[in-house]
Amino acid sequence: xxxxxxxxxxxxxxxxxxxxxxxxxxxxxxxxxxxxxxxxxxxxxxxxxxxxxxxxxxxxxxxxxxxxxxxxxxxxxxxxxxxxxxxxxxxxxxxxxxxxxxxxxxxxxxxxxxxxxxxxxxxxxxxxxxxxxxxxxxxxxxxxxxxxxxxxxxxxxxxxxxxxxxxxxxxxxxxxxxxxxxxxxxxxxxxxxxxxxxxxxxxxxxxxxxxxxxxxxxxxxxxxxxxxxxxxxxxxxxxxxxxxxxxxxxxxxxxxxxxxxxxxxxxxxxxxxxxxxxxxxxxxxxxxxxxxxxxxxxxxxxxxxxxxxxxxxxxxxxxxxxxxxxxxxxxxxxxxxxx
Amino acid sequence: xxxxxxxxxxxxxxxxxxxxxxxxxxxxxxxxxxxxxxxxxxxxxxxxxxxxxxxxxxxxxxxxxxxxxxxxxxxxxxxxxxxxxxxxxxxxxxxxxxxxxxxxxxxxxxxxxxxxxxxxxxxxxxxxxxxxxxxxxxxxxxxxxxxxxxxxxxxxxxxxxxxxxxxxxxxxxxxxxxxxxxxxxxxxxxxxxxxxxxxxxxxxxxxxxxxxxxxxxxxxxxxxxxxxxxxxxxxxxxxxxxxxxxxxxxxxxxxxxxxxxxxxxxxxxxxxxxxxxxxxxxxxxxxxxxxxxxxxxxxxxxxxxxxxxxxxxxxxxxxxxxxxxxxxxxxxxxxxxxx
DNA sequence: AGAGATGGTGACAACGTTGTCAAGATTCGG
DNA sequence: CCGAATCTTGACAACGTTGTCACCATCTCT
Numbered sequence: 001x002x003x004x005x006x007x008x009x010x011x012x013x014x015x016x017x018x019x020x021x022x023x024x025x026x027x028x029x030x031x032x033x034x035x036x037x038x039x040x041x042x043x044x045x046x047x048x049x050x051x052x053x054x055x056x057x058x059x060x061x062x063x064x065x066x067x068x069x070x071x072x073x074x075x076x077x078x079x080x081x082x083x084x085x086x087x088x089x090x091x092x093x094x095x096x097x098x099x100x101x102x103x104x105x106x107x108x109x110x111x112x113x114x115x116x117x118x119x120x121x122x123x124x125x126x127x128x129x130x131x132x133x134x135x136x137x138x139x140x141x142x143x144x145x146x147x148x149x150x151x152x153x154x155x156x157x158x159x160x161x162x163x164x165x166x167x168x169x170x171x172x173x174x175x176x177x178x179x180x181x182x183x184x185x186x187x188x189x190x191x192x193x194x195x196x197x198x199x200x201x202x203x204x205x206x207x208x209x210x211x212x213x214x215x216x217x218x219x220x221x222x223x224x225x226x227x228x229x230x231x232x233x234x235x236x237x238x239x240x241x242x243x244x245x246x247x248x249x250x251x252x253x254x255x256x257x258x259x260x261x262x263x264x265x266x267x268x269x270x271x272x273x274x275x276x277x278x279x280x281x282x283x284x285x286x287x288x289x290x291x292x293x294x295x296x297x298x299x300x301x302x303x304x305x306x307x308x309x310x311x312x313x314x315x316x317x318x319x320x321x322x323x324x325x326x327x328x329x330x331x332x333x334x335x336x337x338x339x
Numbered sequence: 340x341x342x343x344x345x346x347x348x349x350x351x352x353x354x355x356x357x358x359x360x361x362x363x364x365x366x367x368x369x370x371x372x373x374x375x376x377x378x379x380x381x382x383x384x385x386x387x388x389x390x391x392x393x394x395x396x397x398x399x400x401x402x403x404x405x406x407x408x409x410x411x412x413x414x415x416x417x418x419x420x421x422x423x424x425x426x427x428x429x430x431x432x433x434x435x436x437x438x439x440x441x442x443x444x445x446x447x448x449x450x451x452x453x454x455x456x457x458x459x460x461x462x463x464x465x466x467x468x469x470x471x472x473x474x475x476x477x478x479x480x481x482x483x484x485x486x487x488x489x490x491x492x493x494x495x496x497x498x499x500x501x502x503x504x505x506x507x508x509x510x511x512x513x514x515x516x517x518x519x520x521x522x523x524x525x526x527x528x529x530x531x532x533x534x535x536x537x538x539x540x541x542x543x544x545x546x547x548x549x550x551x552x553x554x555x556x557x558x559x560x561x562x563x564x565x566x567x568x569x570x571x572x573x574x575x576x577x578x579x580x581x582x583x584x585x586x587x588x589x590x591x592x593x594x595x596x597x598x599x600x601x602x603x604x605x606x607x608x609x610x611x612x613x614x615x616x617x618x619x620x621x622x623x624x625x626x627x628x629x630x631x632x633x634x635x636x637x638x639x640x641x642x643x644x645x646x647x648x649x650x651x652x653x654x655x656x657x658x659x660x661x662x663x664x665x666x667x668x669x670x671x672x673x674x675x676x677x678x
Numbered sequence: 679a680g681a682g683a684t685g686g687t688g689a690c691a692a693c694g695t696t697g698t699c700a701a702g703a704t705t706c707g708g
Numbered sequence: 709c710c711g712a713a714t715c716t717t718g719a720c721a722a723c724g725t726t727g728t729c730a731c732c733a734t735c736t737c738t
Contacts, residue, residue, distance in 0.1 A: 349717080349718085350717065350718040350719075351718085351719090352717075352718060352719080352720095353716085353717065353718075356717090363715065363716065363717090364716075364717085365715085365716060365717090368716080368717085387723090389723095390723050390724065390725090391722075391723050392723085393723080
């Protein structure tokens with residue numbers, strides 16, 4: 001900027017005015033400055049600018065994994081809104097590791113992002129309290145934080161969705177419904193378990209712990225649990241799978257792609273096991289899988305809108321939004337138990 | 340930092356030394372400074388730091404759409420390597436819009452990112468030349484840039500993969516193979532078309548433009564083109580689909596999920612149309628779709644490694660990496676034409 | 679013609695760091 | 709006990725902007 005000023009024969013401040021389209025610059029002077037900018041290939045240094053002005057016009061987004069379609073949809077929605085607000089986005093994946101989440105968040109805070117959207121991993125978010133007190137706005141998405149600052153939160157109706165899905169299976173005559181999900185330490189999994197139990201209780205059915213399999217969402221764990229379930233003396237006739245990854249892993253296990261499966265079980269398209277999954281996933285329609293659909297894009301949008309409302313000065317107590325879910329009937333959830 | 344210095348009764352510079360773990364600070368002084376930092380909840384302002392030091396320890400990543408599984412895998416790989424290098428990542432989706440790409444890239448440059456990884460949209464990247472000359476390292480991924488600076492590029496073997504896929508269908512007796520892909524203005528689509536044509540030529544078959552359908556990857560366009568193809572007097576007995584999105588759209592069209600399809604065509608699992616798709620996608624294994632697999636994570640990693648090698652001072656002419664593809668046989672590509 | 683308003687411009691400090699250099703205190707070798 | 713080496717500390721400028729204030733030249737109005 002100094003160089004531009006020198007080249008145009010004006011003061012630093014005048015260049016600044018031209019660059020920022022501030023009024024009160026003579027047209028011919030502005031012309032000269034523009035020419036100098038052009039010929040020197042000058043580009044304003046936004047780092048210095050934000051240092052001076054206090055706002056960085058950037059936000060941080062910490063999710064579990066960008067590569068997971070659920071979070072990448074959310075991510076895209078956040079990005080779009082941020083761009084419309086003239087804001088850039090730092091993205092980071094925590095991989096469900098609280099330490100990495102903390103590292104990312106603190107790095108974003110050190111960069112003085114204006115706000116944060118966080119899918120919290122782990123249970124302790126006290127480390128955020130001083131940052132929030134220092135004026136960084138935070139919104140939690142998908143899950144509420146553990147111990148930590150009171151902040152806006154957007155979740156979906158996990159329990160309600162799981163209840164609906166379980167009721168759907170019950171309505172089709174199933175009495176032995178297995179529940180496969182993430183580890184119960186994860187909020188969404190715990191809530192979905194709650195919904196599942198509520199539906200059973202409302203139908204007057206007992207809660208059988210032997211039908212519940214929660215843990216890591218990887219193929220091996222799901223395969224092992226599924227094998228155990230299908231070998232029970234009184235095996236389930238239906239499965240409720242607690243998220244997209246687990247639904248796919250379950251289908252893969254049933255199809256035999258992932259290794260040997262009990263012979264009593266044919267592939268899902270022909271077999272008798274009914275399935276309802278939480279989360280819609282890309283070709284669930286092609287596979288004919290009935291799901292409880294939630295809206296990751298809507299969640300990202302809601303979180304970003306909440307954040308930018310706070311950034312533009314809206315005060316008031318922290319809000320908690322709960323987005324609805326929707327049952328999408330496609331066939332896999334409507335099979336009746338074999339007699 | 341000033342406040343911390345005052346609270347600890349030391350000079351600014353000493354606090355700086357403590358914060359940065361520089362040697363030559365008395366242990367007891369450091370102790371006092373740490374206490375002051377703790378009690379004031381001080382966090383270093385990395386914006387000011389990077390202004391002073393010249394390096395921002397951040398890179399910009401511009402892809403077509405984070406929500407596309409191909410790019411989200413790439414994105415995650417870039418993020419992981421960047422984090423390991425102590426670098427944060429600005430992510431932006433261009434949505435295949437050259438203007439938006441330009442806007443994002445220039446915003447990143449104004450923030451003085453150290454480097455850029457770009458999946459170029461459009462054909463004109465001259466706007467990048469001054470930035471590259473100003474010292475911002477750039478690596479192109481998935482596609483080479485149009486007109487613009489000479490920079491490192493990582494692509495996959497698009498033509499080779501398409502040739503392999505087409506040859507696979509030819510080897511199973513197909514003579515009428517349709518080619519459905521992205522618009523030919525997109526590099527990858529053009530290259531894959533080239534591979535397809537090479538395979539036909541090598542087999543001594545004519546190139547029939549009527550069997551080629553390129554355009555937007557949305558469901559409606561694919562459905563319309565597919566309908567046209569299957570209504571031909573001499574319809575294709577096999578399809579080669581040019582990317583993940585188009586493969587899924589094609590399957591959806593064939594399955595009838597997306598609207599009416601010609602009755603001569605049953606759903607893919609039962610029907611006679613053989614399919615090979617470029618790009619593996621999440622449950623292609625469940626659907627039994629034979630694909631030409633490429634490795635988005637490997638591509639992201641290669642691009643990031645190339646970038647960080649440049650950032651650590653490696654010079655030399657721009658490199659062009661071509662990653663291999665792999666045929667994954669799953670059933671849909673091995674159906675023989677009906678007699 | 680003189681007082682006041684207006685438009686254009688610039689000097690300077692400040693944002694929060696870090697690099698450079700110098701100075702005081704301490705230790706060591708002879 | 710003296711000079712040199714070492715350790716610890718601090719003053720100050722600089723990074724590239726922008727906000728504040730002041731200045732000068734024109735106008736405008738009485």
